[in-house]
Amino acid sequence: MAKSSRRAESYRYWYLVLVPLLAILTLVEFYPLVDGVRLSLTGSSGQLSLSNYSQMLTDRSFWSAVSVSLAYTIGSTVICIALGLGLTYLVTQKVRGRGYFEAIYVFPLATAPIVVGTLWSPSSTWDDIQSFLHFILHQPYFNELSIGFFFPVMVFSEAWEWAPLVMLVALSIINSQSPQIFEAAELHGASALQKFRMVGLPMVLRSPVMQFVIVLRMIDAMGSFAIPLSWSNWVGYPYNVGSPVDTLSLFMYKLIFIPEYGFPIGLVSAVAVALLAVTLVVAFVLIRMMGRALPLSGGG
Numbered sequence: 001m002a003k004s005s006r007r008a009e010s011y012r013y014w015y016l017v018l019v020p021l022l023a024i025l026t027l028v029e030f031y032p033l034v035d036g037v038r039l040s041l042t043g044s045s046g047q048l049s050l051s052n053y054s055q056m057l058t059d060r061s062f063w064s065a066v067s068v069s070l071a072y073t074i075g076s077t078v079i080c081i082a083l084g085l086g087l088t089y090l091v092t093q094k095v096r097g098r099g100y101f102e103a104i105y106v107f108p109l110a111t112a113p114i115v116v117g118t119l120w121s122p123s124s125t126w127d128d129i130q131s132f133l134h135f136i137l138h139q140p141y142f143n144e145l146s147i148g149f150f151f152p153v154m155v156f157s158e159a160w161e162w163a164p165l166v167m168l169v170a171l172s173i174i175n176s177q178s179p180q181i182f183e184a185a186e187l188h189g190a191s192a193l194q195k196f197r198m199v200g201l202p203m204v205l206r207s208p209v210m211q212f213v214i215v216l217r218m219i220d221a222m223g224s225f226a227i228p229l230s231w232s233n234w235v236g237y238p239y240n241v242g243s244p245v246d247t248l249s250l251f252m253y254k255l256i257f258i259p260e261y262g263f264p265i266g267l268v269s270a271v272a273v274a275l276l277a278v279t280l281v282v283a284f285v286l287i288r289m290m291g292r293a294l295p296l297s298g299g300g
Contacts, residue, residue: 033276040269052270061242062271065251066278072155072228072247073221073282079159080217084166085204089196091171109164117230120157145235147244154231154245158224162217169213170204177203211290215283222279225249248275 043049056062087105108116118124122144133139143149185195204210228250237243241254241261252268252275255261 036269036272039266040273042266044266052266055267056270056274059242061246061251062274064242064244065246065248065271066274068228068244069222069224069247069249069275069278070282071151072158072224073218075152075155076158076162076221076224077214077218079156080162081166081214083159083163085170085201087163087167088170088174088200088204089193091167092174092196092200093192105167106164108161111161113158113161113224113226114230116157116161117154117227120153120160121230121234123234126153150231150235151244154227158221158227162220165217166210166213169210170200173204173207173210174200211287214290215286218286219279219283222275222282223247223249225253229253248278 040052041048041050043051091102091105111119126144130141130144134141181199182195185199190198224247228245228247232238232243232245232250235243235245237245239254239258239260240246241251241258246254248271252271255264255268255271
C-alpha cells in the first residue's frame with residue numbers, strides 16, 4: 001500500500017512538472033508552427049490555396065536566398081569544426097598559462113551575433129587593414145564590396161563565433177577518456193600532433209556528442225540572420241531582396257518590414273515552412289553522411 005502511494009506521489013510530481021512545460025511548448029513552439037502553415041495555405045481571398053507556394057517557387061529571389069543559405073551554412077559549419085578542432089589541439093598542449101588561452105579562445109562565444117557582424121565589418125576591421133596594406137606595404141586597395149571578399153568574411157565570422165563551442169565539447173570528450181591511451185602513443189614515439197591527429201581526432205569525431213553538436217550548428221546556421229543583416233547595410237543591400245547576403249531569414253525579414261513589399265504574410269509563411277523543410281532535409285543528409293563515414297563510438 002505504501003509502495004503504491006509513493007508511486008502515485010511520484011507520478012503526481014512528474015505531472016506537475018511536465019504539464020506546464022508542455023503547455024509552454026505548445027504556446028511558444030507548436031502553435032506558431034501550425035498557424036504559420038495555416039497562413040501559408042491561405043490565399044488573398046481567405047480561401048485554402050497553394051498560391052503562396054506557387055509565388056514562392058517562381059520567385060528568383062527565393063532561390064537566390066536558398067543558395068545563399070546553403071552556401072553560408074555549409075561553409076560556416078565546415079570552417080567552425082576546423083577552427084574548433086585547431087583550438088582544441090592548441091589548448092591540449094602542455095604550455096604555461098593554458099587556462100588564460102582557454103579564456104581568450106572562448107571570448108567569441110560570449111559575443112552577440114550582431115556584434116560579431118559589426119566587428120568583422122569594413123569600418124571596424126578592414127578599413128584599418130586597407131590603410132596598413134596601402135600606406136605601409138604600398139599595396140593597392142582591394143574591393144571590400146565584392147562578393148568574392150565579403151561573403152567569405154561573413155562565413156568566417158559565423159564560424160569564428162561558434163568555434164569555441166566545438167573546442168569545449170572536444171575537450172570534454174578527450175578529458176573523459178583514459179590518459180593511458182595517449183601515454184601509450186607517446187611511448188611509441190608519437191609527437192603531440194600525431195597523438196592528436198591519430199588518437200584524439202578520431203575519438204572526437206566518432207563521439208555522438210560531437211556529431212550532435214555538428215548537426216545543431218548546421219541547423220542554427222541555416223537560420224542565420226544577425227550577421228547577414230549587419231553586412232547587408234555595409235555592402236549596399238539594405239532594401240534589396242534576393243541580394244548576395246540574403247539568407248532565408250533575412251529574406252523573410254525584408255519582405256515583412258520593408259513597406260514597399262506590402263507585408264505579404266502568406267508568402268513569408270510559405271518561405272518559413274520551406275526553411276523548416278530545407279533544414280530538416282539538410283540535417284537528415286548530414287546525419288546519414290556522418291553515420292556512414294564516422295560510425296558512433298561506444299564512449300562519450
